Amino acid sequence: MKFDDYIYDLSSPGRTGVDLPDPDVPETPIPEEFLRDDLPLPELSLPQVTRHYLRLSQKNYAVDKGFYPLGSCTMKYNPKVNEWAARLPGFANVHPLQDPHTVQGAMSLMYELQAMIGEIAGFDAVSLQPAAGAHGEFTGVLIMRAAQLARGETQRHKILVPDSAHGTNPASTSMAGFTAVQIPSDKDGNVDIEALKAALDDEVIGIMITNPNTLGLFESHIVEVCNLVHEAGGLVYGDGANLNAIMGIVRPGDLGVDVMHFNLHKTFSTPHGGGGPGSGPVGVTAELAPFLPGPIVDMTEEGDEYVWRTPEKSIGRIKSFYGNFGVMVRAYTYIKMHGAEGLRQVSEIAVLNANYMQARLLQMGDYPIPYGHRFCKHETVAQGKIPGAEGVHTLDIAKRLIDYDFHPPTIYFPLIVSEALMIEPTETEDKETIDAFLDALDKIADEARENPELLHEAPHNAPVRRLDEVRAARHPILVRLPAPAT
Amino acid sequence: MRYIPLTDDDRRAMMEAIGIEDIDELFADVPAEFRYPDLQLPAPLTEMEVMRELDMMAAENANLREFASFLGAGAYNHFVPAIVDTIISRGEFYTAYTPYQPEISQGHLQAAFEYQSMVAALTGMEAVNASHYDGSTAVAEAAIMAVNIQRHKRRTIVVSPTLHPQYREVLRTYVQGMDMKVIGDETHDNDFHALIDLTDDDTALVIVQNPDFLGQLHTPQEMQDLADAVHAKGALLAVATDPIALGILKPPGEYGADIVTAEGQVLGNSLSFGGPYLGIFAFRMKHVRKSSGRLVGETVDADGNRGYVLTLSTREQHIRREKATSNICSNQALNALAAAAYLAAMGKHGLRKVAELSWHKAHYAAQQIHQIDGYEVVMDKPFFKEFVVKCPRPVAEINRYLLEEYGIIGGYDLSRDYPHLGDAMLLCVTEMNTREEIDDLVIALGEAQSPHIHLNLEVSL
Incomplete structure (x- = not known):
């Protein structure tokens, strides 16, 4: 029997994984009309379940296994003490609707986390409710909308989004009922100031800006960008996806950003979970604080008790309860173990590692870096355009990296760089690992020129070969259930 | 730094490869007047210290491994193998x-x-x-x-x-x-x-x-x-x-x-x-x-x-x-x-059993509570694991008594969301609640209805 078979193929009638006690109360008959005919779940024993998932796990790449330089995702080491903390019974087994008197410890953690991340990024107030980065963006745009409406500026409906932005920025804009207007980048990878000036009018709600941006570059005109937007009556949204580059270096709030989301699962080391859960708190200036989603944690005037408070002009609740608390516990643990000096060091080394990667790639010469004339921040964006190997594309290089036991970088993003390879090493990698990755890229460049088929057919050592994604989309199979017993 | 593996030699070699003498040079494009803010954060703790602090914070919360709970309303205490x-x-x-x-x-x-x-x-x-x-x-x-x-x-x-x-x-x-x-x-x-x-x-x-x-x-x-x-x-x-x-x-x-x-x-x-x-x-x-x-x-x-x-x-x-x-x-x-x-572990039989246990226990609890003077289970329709109980006094007061005297976390107070129901509580019973807990709840509710019961506002854990 193969335990990585499809789960229903392991099922046999009559098996069960978990025994439960018999009722210790008199039974109450369940009216027939409510009952379902069949419950087509698998029937497995616990040893089968264990082996099935263990074998599946072994077909997964992960940060705990190796280098995972997925640009813009900040795949840093996930400290194990975070996991321990989130599983403490006093955190994991607490109901969100308990009397606040009985959850003062959990509320104090949230209160301190609100204050600490607000301090790190320079904001006066924070709501921890959003569940992920995109959720925080959507929250932030709704806050900007509410603030503009409160000023009576109902004509504003456009949000400016640089062409290097994450796809979530324009998508969040649309969900809030607004129009995304794209702003081009200039030759240095900054927002094009002239294009920005031309786009600013009294229909603009504001701008969404990622800084450092997705080219890995610090927007050197950021203060001017913020001033121009403010002068036009707009607000500045900061996408905090790349905060890992600037902790203790600069605070977005000081630069003129009015509202920003944090990605606790990137910057503050909480695990990415195979795609989630994340946590996307939103920080704002004092002016925007009344619009935050709630409830947030506040302290009584006497300072002796934590209480729930929904800001007076709140955009409303954006998620049930208070957000992804289990993720907050992990981020809190991380920040408490670092302090101000430790966080600055995190950012400095993240940027040092990325620049070392960039410098070595420039020296190698096989992977052009369009903005390589500038120091990058947390990541560098190269191109899969190997000289003398014109038939080889970024996808081939990425798949070949798998054979060298590395997770490929983010590919084909940002959209403004063709054949992009977006590489973010993070601060938790050692030099030997980065050197080994560079050696692999060096070898792959030679292979691309000498034996391009090797790349076109890669990966060769993965659990499966390249998968037919066209077929999956054309004839979608999203569910597979056994045929009902006859 | 515990999660940063670079040695001093590594840093020197890397800076040399980049062509810088100081890491600060990498941040030259950050506006100087805002560079290197003095962040006011608590001093860093070691793993040992942070674990001690977190243990204490967690212990300040009443957790459902120690307290019997009849709270649901969208988040539920079910068994996790x-x-x-x-x-x-x-x-x-x-x-x-x-x-x-x-x-x-x-x-x-x-x-x-x-x-x-x-x-x-x-x-x-x-x-x-x-x-x-x-x-x-x-x-x-x-x-x-x-x-x-x-x-x-x-x-x-x-x-x-x-x-x-x-x-x-x-x-x-x-x-x-x-x-x-x-x-x-x-x-x-x-x-x-x-x-x-x-x-x-x-x-x-x-x-x-x-x-x-x-x-x-x-x-x-x-x-x-x-x-x-x-x-x-x-x-x-x-x-x-x-x-x-x-x-x-x-x-x-x-x-x-x-x-x-x-x-x-x-x-x-x-x-x-x-x-x-x-x-x-x-x-x-x-x-x-x-x-x-x-x-x-x-x-x-x-x-x-x-x-x-x-x-x-x-x-x-x-x-x-x-x-x-x-x-x-x-x-x-x-x-x-x-x-x-x-779902794989519980399977067809386990999930059915969880549902049946929740049903039987919830119905037992409802029948018992309905017999207490002053309380009434007000359900026009059949229910699964939650039901509404009309109470003789504000739910917040009753819940305080349950917690204080019996260590029981009571039901959800419906007065804010459904004011027309009056003093009403939404109680939830799952497979995790034992008969003993339910019987204690019934006794506690009976006592809590008396207006003579002194309610202490301060909850001590």
């Missing part, structure tokens, strides 16, 4: 990200595909996405999906007053910038007549909950009649449900639902003070291209072997940008894995 945490603690699962590279993500992709399949089996639906954030945002996404299916020609959402109050709040937050209306919950509808009357040619979606927020169960026939009436008016029906109840109850897919949502926390996820939870989202295959969130599909590799990939991503923000069906990117993948592991 140990195997679930073992599986989601595998570093290969929890330290990976979105499976953009399917060749080295088959473990996660197959597990997610199996999650989709098992949830389809549970809900009786044809398609399931890889997850939304929680039960509330799944409802909001259902509303947006329905408007998209109706090509924006219908823009009103009719919601039942017994849909979870927080789900209704989140729905309104989500659609505040869209040209959409949310109505229906101003009624006292309990038989769907008012909702059906409100459904017209502008209605995109009707959303009801079954079992509803007050615990009531609508019969499959009532639900089918509702679905037929809604469909006859050209609208769609979404049903928010309780996955545990589906261990025994006829699933929404068998009574005409077009979209099924649920809070999936109950499937193997800890209460964790409100999150991370799991937004279950199931729908009819014909609407797949209007659906939101990630989807995992089955395919084959270059050798013809079965494999799994993220699919139909042209609906998603990273491809479609402002025209995407949703902005969702990170979802609740690990919570969905927990749900899959839970």
